[in-house]
Amino acid sequence: MSANVDLNTRPDYDQVLQDIADYVLGYRVESAEALDTARNCLLDSLGCGLLALRFPECTKHLGPLVEGTVVPHGARVPGTSFRLDPVKAAWDIGCCVRWLDYNDTWLAAEWGHPSDNLGGILAVADHLSQRRVSQGDAPLRMRAVLEAMIMAHEIQGVFALENSFNRVGLDHVMLVKVASTAVCAKLMGASREQLLSALSHAFVDGQALRTYRHAPNAGSRKSWAAGDASSRGVRLADIAMRGEMGIPGVLSAPQWGFYDVSFSHSNQDLALKPAEQRQFSFAQGFGSYVMENVLFKISFPAEFHAQTACEAAVILHPQVKDRLHEIARIVISTQESAIRIISKVGPLANPADRDHCLQYMTAVPLAFGKLVAEHYEDEFHAAQPIIDELRRKMEVVEDARYSREYLEADKRSIANAVQVFFADGSATEKVEVEYPIGHRRRRAKGIPLLEEKFKASLATRFTGQRSVRIFDLCKDQARLEATPVQRFMDLFVI
Numbered sequence: 001m002s003a004n005v006d007l008n009t010r011p012d013y014d015q016v017l018q019d020i021a022d023y024v025l026g027y028r029v030e031s032a033e034a035l036d037t038a039r040n041c042l043l044d045s046l047g048c049g050l051l052a053l054r055f056p057e058c059t060k061h062l063g064p065l066v067e068g069t070v071v072p073h074g075a076r077v078p079g080t081s082f083r084l085d086p087v088k089a090a091w092d093i094g095c096c097v098r099w100l101d102y103n104d105t106w107l108a109a110e111w112g113h114p115s116d117n118l119g120g121i122l123a124v125a126d127h128l129s130q131r132r133v134s135q136g137d138a139p140l141r142m143r144a145v146l147e148a149m150i151m152a153h154e155i156q157g158v159f160a161l162e163n164s165f166n167r168v169g170l171d172h173v174m175l176v177k178v179a180s181t182a183v184c185a186k187l188m189g190a191s192r193e194q195l196l197s198a199l200s201h202a203f204v205d206g207q208a209l210r211t212y213r214h215a216p217n218a219g220s221r222k223s224w225a226a227g228d229a230s231s232r233g234v235r236l237a238d239i240a241m242r243g244e245m246g247i248p249g250v251l252s253a254p255q256w257g258f259y260d261v262s263f264s265h266s267n268q269d270l271a272l273k274p275a276e277q278r279q280f281s282f283a284q285g286f287g288s289y290v291m292e293n294v295l296f297k298i299s300f301p302a303e304f305h306a307q308t309a310c311e312a313a314v315i316l317h318p319q320v321k322d323r324l325h326e327i328a329r330i331v332i333s334t335q336e337s338a339i340r341i342i343s344k345v346g347p348l349a350n351p352a353d354r355d356h357c358l359q360y361m362t363a364v365p366l367a368f369g370k371l372v373a374e375h376y377e378d379e380f381h382a383a384q385p386i387i388d389e390l391r392r393k394m395e396v397v398e399d400a401r402y403s404r405e406y407l408e409a410d411k412r413s414i415a416n417a418v419q420v421f422f423a424d425g426s427a428t429e430k431v432e433v434e435y436p437i438g439h440r441r442r443r444a445k446g447i448p449l450l451e452e453k454f455k456a457s458l459a460t461r462f463t464g465q466r467s468v469r470i471f472d473l474c475k476d477q478a479r480l481e482a483t484p485v486q487r488f489m490d491l492f493v494i
Helices: 017-026 032-052 084-101 112-132 143-161 173-187 191-206 221-241 260-262 291-295 306-322 335-342 358-368 379-382 386-392 399-407 440-460 464-475 477-482 485-490
Strands: 327-334 393-400 416-422 432-433
Touching: 017 143, 017 173, 017 191, 017 335, 032 084, 032 112, 032 143, 032 291, 032 464, 084 221, 112 143, 112 173, 112 221, 112 358, 112 485, 143 173, 143 291, 143 485, 173 191, 173 221, 173 477, 191 221, 260 432, 291 327, 306 327, 306 335, 306 358, 306 416, 327 358, 335 393, 335 432, 358 386, 358 393, 358 416, 386 393, 393 399, 399 464, 440 464, 464 477
Parallel strands: 327 393
Antiparallel strands: 327 416, 416 432
16 A cells, blocks of 8 residues: 555544543442532532622623523523523633632642533533423433533543643643533433534644743633633534534544644653553543542632642731731742742732732732732732732742642642741741642531632622522532522522
8 A cells, every 4th residue: 555645444433532421421420429519519619600790800701792692591690690592601601610710629630620611511401401391391400410510520630630731731621621512412412422523523622722821921811711611512512413523533643633733742751752652541430539529719719729828828827917027038838730830920910810829829818817809909919019028038849748749649638838937037837738628638627618608609699588598409419409400590690
């Protein structure tokens, strides 16, 4: 055969795609812990979205692309009066959930926020449930939403365990698109072939770069990128449901596939490896592990690698608040990932830049004893020169144990320590926090605080009576699971 022609034998779908499809179509969620955690994740994510509606930079993105558009059985955006097509509703819900960097987190070789998939899940489920009822069929129940959340968390999180997309310059929202595509296709009633087709298009799509998350280009796109990705998942699922053919070798095709194009060339170490070693690696199969172990952001709207630094700073606040101008230096001991992602010096250009700066997120609670979303705004920063004064005195060092235990499956700590040294030679103790309040190891203490966070979020948009009604439903696992999706969403309409 001539070397100048391509062999045109169509391959089977790449095994990774088949594994995802089989998991989504065949797995039965039986873990009570996963369902309970998914319920808490649902209420927390919705609360984060409600809080974001206070910020015009978020709300300017919301609503129909064409003003006045009427969508039969349109999906609702919680906390608003919008009724949108599922693709735009997924964008809006996802944008709100992620805007304040306050929703759940997953940290491994890759990072991310699995509840970002809620945008697509809720939008599709709300629309489908309304349409079913209009046709005289049974509605979708919230149990289906919780199960879809568990599966989306699992797909995104298991990928993240051993596959570092950030190392090749790709943003973690790629995994949101893949997970949302899979679970939304299932909610739509996809066959195995349709689901495989949808997944193949998720990988062949252009993937977002991480440029907007890092100095010196950090900006507000990071607050809507996940909504955009989940929305794209809905669109790709819809395309597949209309009969669009798939791309079976999307990952493994020589020269043209994802592995060769996007998973090697940007990384010299990977590029030097044989092709078979540039494939995805999986530490385990798909189940409910990720939802059970997900990290909640409870105390601080801050990038998760800084959560324990913020907690340590709050502990130190009483000792330093009256001596801020006497500080000679501040040492932050942290993990390698925090250094790579959020350690930065120099001017901070916008709120998104500040909530991804380890030094800023530590300086604010040192000085003020707390950290809230408003502390990232331009007006607050400009009025408080002490923050930049403290930042200039900070030293960030890696603790090898923190970096090692960050990746150990039985620990997955996100440790930070903070110590303050004064000009007179005295110093505070070194305050170390290894596991944030939102970690699985601190669930018993964390969940009551998570519920209080949700109550406070509800109060920003709804009357006391409606807030109580929503909270009581979200607290009752059995009643919530049995609630029709459209009835649940009715509660969040303004």
